[in-house]
Amino acid sequence: MSGEVILEIRGLNKHFGPTYANKNIDFTLRRGEVHGLIGENGSGKSTLLSQIAGLYRSDSGEMQVNGKTYDPHSPLDANAHGISMVMQELGVIGSLPTGVNVFLGRTGRFAKGGIVDLREMNRAAAAVFEKWGLNMPPLNKLTENMIIEDRKMIELARALSIDPEILLLDEVTQSLSLNNRRNLYDLIARYKDMNRSVIVITHDIEEMIRITDTITVLRDGEVVGQVNSAETDPDQIRMMMVGRRISGDYYRDDKTADCGGEAVLSVRDLSIPGELEDVSFDVHAGEILGFCGLSDAGIHSVGKAVFGLISGSGTVHFLPTDVNITSAPQALANHIGYIPKDRDREALMIHASIRDNSVLPSVNELRAAMGLLPPGKVSGMAESIRRRFSVKSTGIMQSMNALSGGNKQKVNLGRWLAKDLRLLILDCPTRGVDVGVKAAIYALMKEAKKNGIAMILISDELTEVLGMADRLLVMKDGRITKEIRRDEDFTEQSVIGVMI
Amino acid sequence: MKNKRKLPKIRMSELVPFIAFIVLLAFFSIGTKGKMLSSYSLKMLVEQSILTIISGCGVLFVVAQGSIDLTVGVNVALSGVIAMHVAQSTGIGWLMVPAALLIGLLLGLLNGFIVSKCHVPSFTLSIAMLIGVRGIVNYIQTIIGVEYVPASMQFITSSGFRIAAFAVIAVVMAYLFEFTKIGRYSRAIGENETTARYVGVPVDRMKILVFALSGLTAGFGALFSMATVGGTTQTMGVFLEMKVAMSVFFGGVLVTGGSSAKFYKIILGALSITIIVYGLSLMGMSDSHISQSVEGGLLLLILFITLLTNRRQKARKEPDVPAAGETEQA
Numbered sequence: 147m148s149g150e151v152i153l154e155i156r157g158l159n160k161h162f163g164p165t166y167a168n169k170n171i172d173f174t175l176r177r178g179e180v181h182g183l184i185g186e187n188g189s190g191k192s193t194l195l196s197q198i199a200g201l202y203r204s205d206s207g208e209m210q211v212n213g214k215t216y217d218p219h220s221p222l223d224a225n226a227h228g229i230s231m232v233m234q235e236l237g238v239i240g241s242l243p244t245g246v247n248v249f250l251g252r253t254g255r256f257a258k259g260g261i262v263d264l265r266e267m268n269r270a271a272a273a274v275f276e277k278w279g280l281n282m283p284p285l286n287k288l289t290e291n292m293i294i295e296d297r298k299m300i301e302l303a304r305a306l307s308i309d310p311e312i313l314l315l316d317e318v319t320q321s322l323s324l325n326n327r328r329n330l331y332d333l334i335a336r337y338k339d340m341n342r343s344v345i346v347i348t349h350d351i352e353e354m355i356r357i358t359d360t361i362t363v364l365r366d367g368e369v370v371g372q373v374n375s376a377e378t379d380p381d382q383i384r385m386m387m388v389g390r391r392i393s394g395d396y397y398r399d400d401k402t403a404d405c406g407g408e409a410v411l412s413v414r415d416l417s418i419p420g421e422l423e424d425v426s427f428d429v430h431a432g433e434i435l436g437f438c439g440l441s442d443a444g445i446h447s448v449g450k451a452v453f454g455l456i457s458g459s460g461t462v463h464f465l466p467t468d469v470n471i472t473s474a475p476q477a478l479a480n481h482i483g484y485i486p487k488d489r490d491r492e493a494l495m496i497h498a499s500i501r502d503n504s505v506l507p508s509v510n511e512l513r514a515a516m517g518l519l520p521p522g523k524v525s526g527m528a529e530s531i532r533r534r535f536s537v538k539s540t541g542i543m544q545s546m547n548a549l550s551g552g553n554k555q556k557v558n559l560g561r562w563l564a565k566d567l568r569l570l571i572l573d574c575p576t577r578g579v580d581v582g583v584k585a586a587i588y589a590l591m592k593e594a595k596k597n598g599i600a601m602i603l604i605s606d607e608l609t610e611v612l613g614m615a616d617r618l619l620v621m622k623d624g625r626i627t628k629e630i631r632r633d634e635d636f637t638e639q640s641v642i643g644v645m646i
Numbered sequence: 647m648k649n650k651r652k653l654p655k656i657r658m659s660e661l662v663p664f665i666a667f668i669v670l671l672a673f674f675s676i677g678t679k680g681k682m683l684s685s686y687s688l689k690m691l692v693e694q695s696i697l698t699i700i701s702g703c704g705v706l707f708v709v710a711q712g713s714i715d716l717t718v719g720v721n722v723a724l725s726g727v728i729a730m731h732v733a734q735s736t737g738i739g740w741l742m743v744p745a746a747l748l749i750g751l752l753l754g755l756l757n758g759f760i761v762s763k764c765h766v767p768s769f770t771l772s773i774a775m776l777i778g779v780r781g782i783v784n785y786i787q788t789i790i791g792v793e794y795v796p797a798s799m800q801f802i803t804s805s806g807f808r809i810a811a812f813a814v815i816a817v818v819m820a821y822l823f824e825f826t827k828i829g830r831y832s833r834a835i836g837e838n839e840t841t842a843r844y845v846g847v848p849v850d851r852m853k854i855l856v857f858a859l860s861g862l863t864a865g866f867g868a869l870f871s872m873a874t875v876g877g878t879t880q881t882m883g884v885f886l887e888m889k890v891a892m893s894v895f896f897g898g899v900l901v902t903g904g905s906s907a908k909f910y911k912i913i914l915g916a917l918s919i920t921i922i923v924y925g926l927s928l929m930g931m932s933d934s935h936i937s938q939s940v941e942g943g944l945l946l947l948i949l950f951i952t953l954l955t956n957r958r959q960k961a962r963k964e965p966d967v968p969a970a971g972e973t974e975q976a
Contacts, residue, residue, distance in 0.1 A: 455844065478846025492844050495837035498905045506834055506845050509827050517826040 149177035152343055153198070153216075153312060158207035160193055167193040169367045171207070175312065178341040180334055182354045182375070185364035186387055186580040187550040191347050192234055194364070195314045198345070199231035200224035211312075222251065228311035230304075232318050234347070234578075238297045240290025244283050245271040248303045274303045278333050281326060281441075294321045294488055295441055302330075313337060316347045320578050323441035323606045324645065331357055349580055351380045352609055363387055384581055396585055397613025398592065403632035405616050407431030409465055410569050410600040411452065418458030421447040423624040425460070429569065429600045434591065436615030437604040439645060443621040445604045446487055449571045452602065453477045453484040466568055478507065483562035487573040487604075493558050494546050501528035501542040504561045511565065527564065535560035535590075552583030563590060570594065573604045588614060608638050620644045663898040663911060666948045667918045674925030681928050682921075691920055693805060696812045697874060698916040701867030702890035703819040703909070704754070704860030707828065708768070709894050710907035711853065712836040715860045716772035717757060718867065718890050720779035722883035725749035726868035727786055730793045730878050739798030742872075747865040753779070754861015758854035776887070787880060794877035802873040815866055820909040822859075832856055836903025892945060893919050918948075 153175040160168040168190045175181050183191040196202045198209070200218030209216045211227050218224040221231070238247045245268040246253060256267040268285045275282035280303060283289075283296035298321045305313060319327050334357055337344050348354050354361060358375045363386040371386050407430040416425040422444045429435045437445040450456045454477040462471040464480050471477050477484070486492035494503055505512060505524050512519050512527065528542040535556045539549055546554060555575070562570060572591075576584045591614060594601060605611045611618055620628040620641055628644040630636055675682040701718050708715040729746035733739050757775065761768050801807055823829040831852050834842045843849050871882060897915025900906040922944055926937040 453844075453846075473848075474843060474846040475848040475851075484844060484846075486844050491838070492840050495834060495841050495904070498833075498837045502830075502834070502837075502905060506830075506842075506847075509830055513827060517822075517828075519825055519827065519830060521825070 149179060149341065151175070152177050152212060154210040154213075155198075156208045156210075158194070158197065158209065159205045160190075160197060160202060161205055167367055168197070168204075171367075171369055173362060173369070175343050175345060177343055178338055179360060180338055180344045180346060180358045182358035182361040183345060183347045183364060184349075184351065184354055184361055184383060184387060186582055187552050189364040189387075190367035191364050192316055193367075195231060195316050195345065195347060198224070198312075199229060199314055201231075225308045225310070228308075229314065230306075230308050230310040230312075231314035232298070232301045232305045232316060234316040238289045238300050241288060243286045243288055244300055245285045247289055247300050248274060248307055250304060252307075271303065271307070274307045275299075278303070278306050278336075279329055280333070281329065295323065295326060298322060299326070302333075311342055313342070313344045315344065317349065317578060318346075319348050319350065319353060320606075323439075323443075324608070324642075325440040327353075327606075349578065349584075350607065350609075351383050351581070355380065355383070365389060387580075388582060397588060397610075401633055401636075403616045403634075404595075405430045405433045405631075407433060407598060407600070412461075412463045412465060413452065414461050414463065416448075416451055416458065416460035416462065418447060418451060418456055421456070421624055422451065422458065425451075425621075425624075425626055427619060427626065429602060431568075431598045431600050432595050433617070434595055434601045434603050434615045436611035436618040437602065437621060438606075438608055438611050438618065438641065439621035442623065443645075444624040445621050446573055447624075448621075449484065449486070449573045449602060449604050452569075452571055453482060455484075464569070479510065481566055481568040483507065483565065483567050483570040485558060485562065485570070485572045485575055487577065489551070489554060489558060489577065494554060496547045497545060499543045499545060500532060500537065500539055500549075500557055501525060503546055503557055504528040504531045504542070504564075507561055508565055531557065531560045531564050534564070535586075552579040555579050555583060555587065559587060559590060563594060567594075567599050569600045569602070571602045571604070574606055575603070576605075576607070576610060608641060612636055612638065612641070660898060662948070662951055663896065663914050663918070666896070666951070667914055667921070670918055670921045670925070670944075674921055674928070678925065678928045682925055687924070687928065689805070691917065691924055692809070693874065694924060695913075695916040695920045696808065697867060697870050698886070698889050698893050698919065699913055700812060700815060700870050701864055701886055702893055702912055702916065703816065703823075704856070704863030705890050706819075706823060706894060706899070706907060706909065706912050707832050707856035708860050709899055709901075710823075710829070710832040710836050710903040711856060712839070712901075712903040713761065713768035713853070714772060714891065714901075715754075715757065715768065715857060716887040716891065717753065717775040717779065718860070718864045719883035719886035719888075720776055720783060721750055721753050721861055721864035722868045722871055722886055723783040724753065724779055724786075725865045726872050726882055727783055727790070727793075727878050729865075729868060730795070730872060731786075731790050733796050733799070734793050737796075739796040742796075742799060743869060746868045747862060750861045750863070750865025750868060751858055752861065754858040754864065755854065757861065758857025761857060762850040762853035772887075783882075787878075792878050792880065795872055802869065803876055808870060808873055812870070815863075816913075819863070823907075823909045828852070828855065828859075833904055833907055836907065837905060889916075889919060896945065896948060919945075 151174055155171055155173040158168055158171040171194060183194065185191050193202065197204050200221045200223050216227060218227065239250065245264065248271040249267055253262050253267065256263045271285060272282060280299050283292055283299060289297050289300060298318060302318065319330060322330065334344050346358060355375050355378060360372060361375055361383065362372045363370050363383065365387060409428045409430050411429045414426050417423050425448065437448055439445045447456065452462055454471045454473040457472055464471050467480050469480060490496050505527055508527060509519065512523055514520055525542060532539060532542055537556045538553050559575065576587055591601065603611060603615055616632050618630045619626050622645065630640065681687060701722055705715045705718060725746045728749050729742040732745040733742035757771060760766050760771055795803060831847050834847055835849055835852060839849060872878060893915035894912050896918055897911030899911050922941050926940055931937045931940065
């Protein structure tokens with residue numbers, strides 16, 4: 147890296163109460179550099195970005211931008227210094243449309259006599275999307291009804307609308323499907339060409355190595371090392387992150403397509419207008435069936451349709467009990483489990499306790515005489531899930547939102563695996579969890595496979611599907627376009643070829 | 647730490663309703679120079695609370711789901727008036743019981759159906775029902791007038807019977823709410839309806855069910871109301887839905903429902919509200935205008951304190967979370 151230093155951080159500290167989120171961070175960012183920050187959940191990377199973006203004040207230490215002392219007191223102040231951030235948590239206001247969200251807090255400049263000129267603002271917003279090659283959601287649509295991906299695009303446009311010198315991206319790619327990811331990669335490359343700088347946080351190590359120049363690894367709030375992306379490999383980074391070598395069998399290590407069990411689910415000619423077209427497939431006991439495709443390919447709709455949340459023409463036939471699944475309660479009663487993509491909004495009751503979340507799918511099984519849900523059995527079940535899946539928490543009564551993303555996902559997955567399942571649908575099960583939890587989730591999937599549970603793995607991460615699935619169905623525009631078996635040409639190249 | 651039966655941590659916001667109750671009781675005991683604590687007053691206090699609790703315990707399920715049912719008052723009036731007329735016109739006294747429950751249940755079912763299948767917000771529906779059904783009740787009453795509990799059913803007017811019946815109904819409803827699937831699913835819907843749906847909870851059916859339950863308890867409320875007064879009145883159930891809603895929220899249940907909904911809260915809330923109303927009249931503020939505005943003011947104050955402590959708690963929670971080093975989330 148030869149560019150001049152644009153951001154210099156020395157001895158930065160941040161603590162919440164007695165706990166340090168950041169300890170003596172030293173960090174240097176140069177012009178034209180794409181710098182990755184990586185570390186397990188709780189290692190302090192988001193906190194560091196938040197400090198740079200003016201969301202948190204630092205307790206001590208110094209930051210310099212272009213050689214001048216920089217101590218932002220708000221995100222707007224950071225913007226004034228040419229720094230803007232796309233946050234990990236979704237930061238759009240649901241009751242406002244796209245255009246307003248792009249210029250949130252800055253609508254004043256479109257005001258004429260106290261009234262905001264919406265047309266002018268929408269034009270400006272459209273220009274931002276256009277300029278950076280981002281897919282634009284409808285400008286007048288309220289964001290609350292949009293999928294995560296569109297909302298993320300809006301946030302990205304908002305960050306770019308100030309034309310920043312330094313762009314901070316906190317876990318943006320994990321919400322995106324492949325085509326939008328590629329747009330983002332292009333955007334990052336353009337930024338580099340313009341001699342501007344980007345700091346990226348992502349849990350996807352392969353991606354991080356591919357798109358960055360330099361990677362700084364954090365652990366427990368401290369910088370443990372910095373590597374040159376061109377000279378490192380995923381194993382080295384993983385080792386730096388956790389401080390020990392992660393055993394080799396992260397994904398599956400076999401190459402056999404084991405679909406030998408009897409068929410559990412048979413989907414025939416499933417069509418849902420605008421989402422799926424003539425989708426037919428079987429899933430067998432002990433098989434992991436992968437689904438991948440671009441953002442509008444319909445892979446997520448497959449999961450919803452199998453769990454009876456959406457319906458159209460065609461049949462979803464569940465063979466062990468010989469019923470056609472038409473509603474979610476029916477799917478639940480037939481030993482089918484579903485892990486939706488948006489964990490905090492669709493899967494968990496975020497303000498309720500671990501106990502209430504843990505037992506929710508098992509209420510029918512817990513029932514005793516006279517409909518009683520014995521409190522002892524309820525707590526016992528929650529406690530056994532908490533222990534068996536080693537959920538880091540103070541107890542079953544702890545509120546869900548006090549847990550880290552990975553631990554939330556352990557509860558989410560554990561509560562289904564604690565049941566007597568025949569089929570489990572996993573939609574992006576490792577979204578936003580760190581390597582440690584990721585490995586744990588893959589291990590659980592392997593165990594479930596051994597126990598004969600059929601699994602449908604829907605994922606935006608190709609490496610994950612390739613690493614875990616026995617068979618892979620590639621989808622495009624709501625149709626299945628190709629089936630690839632694990633023992634065939636099971637590589638990223640062969641899949642991407644048919645995906646696009 | 648070894649103590650297994652460690653008491654769960656009590657939150658400040660959970661305590662507010664208890665403190666409010668005790669402060670109110672103390673305040674009016676002093677203000678009435680002890681009259682509030684006489685056995686007669688205490689009995690009145692219990693009896694007046696009973697009607698609110700019975701009519702409102704179904705509403706608790708609705709509120710737990712994050713909806714509201716403000717049709718309790720008119721439902722009590724409608725089912726009461728019709729049930730009494732059935733008993734009077736057939737000459738079969740006991741028919742008033744199944745009649746009241748049936749009418750209450752049917753109106754509840756209708757509410758539930760409209761809310762879940764036609765996606766009308768429960769608040770809007772309640773307001774419409776409140777006006778429409780009251781009109782129907784008034785019309786019926788202009789024709790049949792006021793009627794009295796038939797002689798064969800006079801036993802329900804004894805307070806002993808009413809308290810016993812109350813105890814049975816309250817226990818059953820508390821059981822349903824705290825220890826069965828209905829209660830658990832209802833709280834889940836209030837916490838996050840999408841989550842409930844995505845886990846396989848039959849959300850629409852649960853909505854209809856709790857509105858039906860709320861209608862059924864309104865039917866019980868009608869019977870209790872007539873048992874207390876001795877018959878139907880022109881003002882039957884007037885303002886009752888507000889008393890019920892106040893009791894629920896005063897007791898500390900959040901408008902969004904969910905885990906904050908607990909059965910004891912409606913009992914506590916109803917007692918507090920009754921203390922205010924009864925206490926004010928004991929203190930000689932029988933002028934209903936003054937008493938009503940004082941009532942309103944007190945309510946506002948306590949709801950404000952409840953909200954404030956809730957917000958404080960949240961505010962305190964947020965920065966705590968990264969402290970545990972655990973909030974990096976998706």
